[in-house]
Amino acid sequence: MTAIWQFMKRNYKVLILVVALAAALWSFIPFKKSADPDPEKEAFLMGVLNFVLTNAHYHPADLNDAFSEKVYTNYLKVIDGNKRYLLESDIEVLNKYKPLLDDEFKEQRINFFNESYPLFQTRIQEAKTYYKEILAKPIDFTVKESIDTDYEKQPWAKNKEELKERWRKQLKLNVLSSIEDKIKLQEKDSIGKEPKKNFTELEKESRETTLKSLNEFFEFFEEISREEWLSVYINTLLEQFDPHTNYLAPDDKQKFDESMAGSMEGIGAQLRKKDQNTEITEVIPGGPAMKQGELENGDIILKVAQGDEQPVDIAGMRLEKVVKMIKGKKNTTVKLTVKKADGNVKVIAIVRDKFEIEETFAKSSIIDTPEGKFGIIHLPKFYISFENRDGRDAFKDVAKEVEYLKEQNIEGIIVDLRNNGGGSLQTVVxxxxxxxxxxxxxxxxxxxxxxxxxxxxxxxxxxxxxLVVLINNYSASASEIFAAAIQDYNRGLVLGSKHSYGKGTVQNLLDLNRFGNKKIGDLGAMKFTSQKFYRVNGGSTQLKGVESDLVLPDRFLYVDTGERDNDNAMQWDKIAKAKYNVFDYNFAPVKDKSKSRVAANAQFKLIDESAKWVKSQQDDNTFPLEYNEYLAKSKQLEEQSKRFNVLKDYKNSLAFTSLPHDESLIKNDTVLQNKRKRWFKSLNNDVYVEEAVNVLKDIKSSKFKIGSSSNLVK
Structure with a gap:
């Protein structure tokens, strides 16, 4: 994807929200509650947060003017990073708080927030008038001008005229992109099913599309309550301690628990916003809706009723609010009035229950090759149920998958921890x-x-x-503990990105209601860093991560990613080594073979070139707004990136099959069947898995065997 399209996506295109009706809805802000301030509760909350961080955080931040300035700067960056709302005069008014936020935190005050919030709301309303006025008339694309999308380097707009001019250029770029997309679609329509539209028609259509997207965005923006914005401010403050210290509003605490457990209460379906309607996109296997049997993909939800109460019309309602209405406690009933694909309207009653999200859990596959059978275990996170000791956890599930693979006489295992952000510490141990x-x-x-x-x-x-462990830049925390231990024991090889994420800290989740009372109301929870973890060799994974034994090129090879990209990250250090036995296997010949193979692999060579190209595009932030110049630059970028299109077409020669126990589960479940097919297809397109299998073959052919360990590390 070119830098232009990345910019467009980042700023204007409204994403289709696909959310499980009872899923852990991770978002930067919690669900809307009340718009009315509660000064007593807010002051108490700030006092509790300060007390906990001062006394329990692993390395409390110094609450001084430097801390205050960081909070001030980052909060403005969060609420208006593109500098499309606030004016220079607004910043001058707020600047008095720049050295005071540490004092406010100590004294349980939020004067800065109380002054900035209404000011920001006013500017949001003004911005609506800007884009509506600009998009109301045709845009002149003959003027030679450009836009710089590096907003961080831009000063605040001096006045409303300058701010409106920024909106004009940004909207012009948006409409240009839309016109180009529509022209390409017309060119692809070789059969001529649709009559070709001229530039004037396409320009008008593109303005209307942009207007609709922005109207939807601002509709969402306006529904964000004061309480939600306060959560944003609190998190900006807490993240100055370290990137993994966060405040969880009451709803977010529940989402966190559900995410870690991989199970939740609701009806078991996914939905999305489609224009003003809410559409069912998937009925989750094994969930209450599937068991009830009447709800289908493509159904449009018209109304929602709780038990025998009157149904509520949800047309035009925010998706998160619809989710909130449908989600509920186990053994309660929700009635959905839905419109079927054939136009019939039907009321479907579903009893809510607890169900699992299959994508959360470990899964495995047999890999058939001429040299023998191998296994791959994919683990998305180190999940655990905090509330149910008998619930599923990653350790128990992976142990089962290993047994299933052993029953099939596999000769090597890949543990795939790519994009696994961590989870339970005890589970990984x-x-x-x-x-x-x-x-x-x-x-x-x-x-x-x-x-x-x-x-x-x-x-x-x-x-x-x-044993081979696959990692990438987003393998973090518990994933890094696992990879580091396998590496330190010389038990297997770690393959993948140059290094993993680099999160070497441990967080505690604290229910803040332990400090309050029912009169104050639900305070939510906080996640704070209480410990650092270290490898058995004494080194920390903090910042540095785990370096792969065999580095495989990826698109982030030349770009800084991970913990080291966070300003407030804790530093790397080390402690004394633990006493442990190292397996005496010599992996050097296996590593040499892999390095030679990777160096000669055309796919890896192209990935490396692609990574260099991505790096070269990072500083290109200026785009022409004259039509022909824009098309020329777009075409140039497209030509440069075209040679990388073949990367997605790569296919290895491996054969992936489900294990017998999995076959029995998916036999009568078409949804699960399709999910497995998609997974196998992605594995067939995966050059990293292919190389991991090659490494397993090399280890096998070298007559690998775990014997008695030696070389006790003192």
Whole structure:
């Protein structure tokens, strides 16, 4: 995707929200509650947050003027990073708070927020008049001018005329992009099903499309309550302690628990906003809606009723609000009035229940090759149920998948932790124990400076054969603990990005209601950094991450990503090594073979070139707004990137099949069947999995065997 399209997506195109009706709806702001301020509750909340952070955070920030300035700057960046709303005069009014926010936090005051909030709301309303006026008449694309999309370097607009001019240029770029898209669609219509439209018609149509998108965006913007904006401010403040210290408003606490458990209460369906309607896009396998049997993909929800109450018309309602209405406690009933594809209207009563989101959990596949059978286990996160000890967790599920694979006589396992952001600390400790006899897995240091060692104390090793761990830049936290332990024990090889994410900290989740009372109301929760973890070799994964034994080129190879890209990240350090036994296997010949193979691989060469091209485009932020010049630059970028299009067409020669236990689950479930087919298709397009299999073959052919370990690290 070119820099132009990245810009367009980032700023104007309204994304279709696809949300599970009872899913963990992660968002930057919580669901709307009340617009009325509650000064007593807000002051109490700020006091609790300050108390906890001062006394329990691993490395509390110094609450001084420098801290205050960071909070001030970052909050303005969060609410108006593109500088499309606030004026220079507004900033001059607010600047008095720049050195005072640390004092406000200590004294449980939010005067800065209370003054900035109504000011920002006023500017939002003014911005609506700008874009509506600009898009009301044809745009002249013959004028030679350009736009700089590096907003951070731009000063605040001096007055409304200058701000309106910025809107004009941004909207012009948006409409230009839309016109080009429509022209390309016309050119693809070789059969001529639709009559060709001239430039004037396309320009008008593009303005109307842009207007509609912005109207929808501002409609969402205006529904964000004062309470929601306050959560944004609080999080800006807390994130100055470190990037992983956050405030969770009451609804967000529930979403966090559901996300970690991979299960939730509701009807079990996904929906999206389609114009002013709410459409069912998927009925989740095993959920209440599928068991009830009447709700189908494509159904349009017209009304929602709670039990025997009167139904509420949801036409034009915000998607998150619809989700809130349909989601509910187990054993309660919701009645949906839906319009079927054939036009019939039907009322469907569904009893809510607890159900699982299949994508959360570990899954595995057999990989058939001429040299033998191998297995891959995909783990999206280290999930666990905090409320149900008998609930599913990553350790127990991965242990089952390993057993299933062993029953199929596989000769090597790939543990795929790409994009796995972490999860439960104890779960990853237990999971490492599946691959080593016993010993320390990770070291944890508290604020006091004291360190503890977390052990695998089970002498049993479930898998003793060849092992490869796949990581990328977004493998974080618990994923890094697992990869580091396998690497430090020399138990297997880590393949993938140059390094993993680099999050070497541990967070505690604290229910803030423990500090309050029912009169104050629900305070939500906070997630704060309480410890740092260290590899058994003594080094931290913080900032540096885990460096792959075998680096495979990816599109972020030359771009800084991960924890090191965060301004407030904690620094790397190390502590004393733990005592552990290192397996005496020599992986050097296997590494040499892989490096030679990767160097000669045309796909990896092209990925490397693509990564360099992405890096070269980072600083190109200026785009012409004259029609012919815009098309010329767009065509140039398209030509430059065209040679990378073949990357998505890559196909390896591996054969992926489900395990017998999985086959029995998906036999009568077409939704799950299709999900497995999509997964297998993605694996067939995956050059990284292909190389991981090649490495397993090399380990196997070298007669790999875990014998007695040696070389005790003192």
């Amino acid at each position: 237990d999971m490492v124990g599946l691959f080593i006899p016993q010993g320390p897995v990770v070291q944890v240091k508290a604020k006091s400076g004291e360190s503890d060692v977390l052990y695998d104390r089970d002498n049993k090793t479930q898998w003793t054969g060849p």
